[in-house]
Amino acid sequence: MAVSAIPMEYVRVVKSATCGRSLVFTSKFAPGQCILEELPCAYTVKNDRRGSFCDFCLKKCSTLKKCSRCNYVSYCNKSCQIGDWARCHKQECKTLKKIHPRPPDLHVAQLLSQLIRKQSKSAPCTQEDEDCFPTTVDQLESNHEKLSDTKRNHFESLLCVLKQFLEEDVLAEPSSWLKMYGATLCNGFSIMDYGLYGLIDIANGVYLRASMVNHSCDPNCALVFDGRKLQVRTVKDVKEGEECTISYFTAVNYPTKERQAFLDHVHYFTCKCVKCIEEINALEPDAGLTEEILGLEKSKEEIEMQIQFALITKDWTKVLQKFETYLRSCLPAHHYLLVEVRDLAFGICCTIESWGKAAQMGQLITKPNR
Ligand SMILES: C[S@@+](CC[C@H](N)C(=O)[O-])C[C@H]1O[C@@H](n2cnc3c(N)ncnc32)[C@H](O)[C@@H]1O
Structure with a gap:
């Protein structure tokens, strides 16, 4: 698939004073302008979307046909099947057929194996310039030294499947794989599609440019997806030389400290966007609240991991017990962490068909809005 001609010169890479490399506009643009268009260097359909979206073009399709060998991936037509065979399925088909039971995070191991394989075929990066678009995954920021224990444990749990995906390739040491895992967390995009009730994430992808x-908590650009093709579009008037920013999360309207805690815990950086700097300067010092929120963010991450594993072990009681930390916390009822966690609990109650508890949870979620 050819990517249409959006000149790369609409933006250029510069070294920023506070945030590593960044993109700046080379001219002024009005809202809606597409300033970057790109196909992913690796991507996989998320496990829970499998069967509704083509594994190659990522378009929704009701007549998908499964690969007759692995009986796992599916395509909307022959041409997508051929495209995916050349892209990655030739190396993955045998392993996908072999792996049983298939873990809920199989797509994460798949994505990682695609990147490791790709990297092993690229010449090591010798480029010193920090003002060029990256051309290989090892040029991306990884933050792997900062990964939390939960994330490191998740990586360890992926290794067994990862080795099966990669056993037939001649590869770099597994020690370099953690760096690649960090790079997927730091640079991975959720590829979105319009579902019945709004945007849904259908796949994970890595886009080099x-x-x-x-990130900015008051971004001037937004991402638009068309299948696997990503576009970065302006959402306001921008000036030449201004930094191009997007939001890494949807909660940009949350209070400053909550946003900072979220980015610190999930993305491993302290946000230095203009909005945060201005708001922090205007804030009264109040370290306690951030500590509490960081603690809750941490246990939310653990809960999310345990949910993944409860899908295999079916140990739901243990997972529901974990929610107690949140449900008994002294945060206000409409606090985003409480709402997010109750939403997870609601999903679990529905999965185990505990309808009474699901109704209770649903009431707690909607109460602040009534
Ligand atoms: C997807 S990368 C963006 C490109 C990155 N600046 C680089 O040089 O590769 C995300 C990383 O950029 C930095 N970053 C992005 N937005 C930031 C912000 N608002 N404040 C501070 N650092 C930021 C953080 O180091 C973060 O881990």
Whole structure:
């Protein structure tokens, strides 16, 4: 698939004073302008979307046909099947057929194996310039030294499947794989599609050029997906030389400290966007609240991991017990962490068909809005 001609010169890479590399506009643009268009260097359909979206073009399709060998991936037509065979399925088909039971995070191991294989075929990066678009995954920021224990444990749990995906290739040491895992967390995009009730994430992808876009809590650009093709579009008037930014999360309207805690815990950086700097300067010092929120963010991450594993072990009681920390916390009822965690609990109650508890949870979620 050819990517249409959006000149790369609409933005250029510069070394920023506070956030590593960043993209700046080379001219002024009006809202809606597409300033970057790109196909992913690796991507996989998320496990829970499998069967509704083509594994190659990522378009929704009701007549997908499964690969007759692995009986796992599916395509909307022959041409997508051929495209995916050349892209990655030739190396993955045998392993996908072999792996049983298939873990809920199989797509994460798949994505990682695609990147490791790709990297092993690229010449090591010798480029010193920090003002060029990256051309290989090892040029992306990884933050792997900062990964939390939960994330490190998750990586360890992926290793067994990862080795099966990679056993037939001649590869670098597994010690370099953690760096690659960090790079997927730091630079991975959720590829979105319009579902019945709004946007849904259908796949995980890594885009080399779009990885240069930094976060702002008051962004001037947004991402638009068409299948696997990503576009970065302006959402306001921008000036020449201004930094191009997107939001890494949807909660940009949350209070400053909550946003900072979220980015610190999930993305491993302290946000230095203009909005945060201005708001922090205006805030009264109040370290306690951030500590509490960081603690809750941490246990939310653990809960999310345990949910993944409870899908295999079916140990739901243990997972529901974990929610107690949140449900008994002294945060206000409409606090985003409480709402997010109750939403997870609601999903679990529905999965185990505990309808009474699901109704209770649903009431707690909607109460602040009534
Ligand atoms: C997807 S990368 C963006 C490109 C990155 N600046 C680089 O040089 O590769 C995300 C990383 O950029 C930095 N970053 C992005 N937005 C930031 C912000 N608002 N404040 C501070 N650092 C930021 C953080 O180091 C983060 O881990």
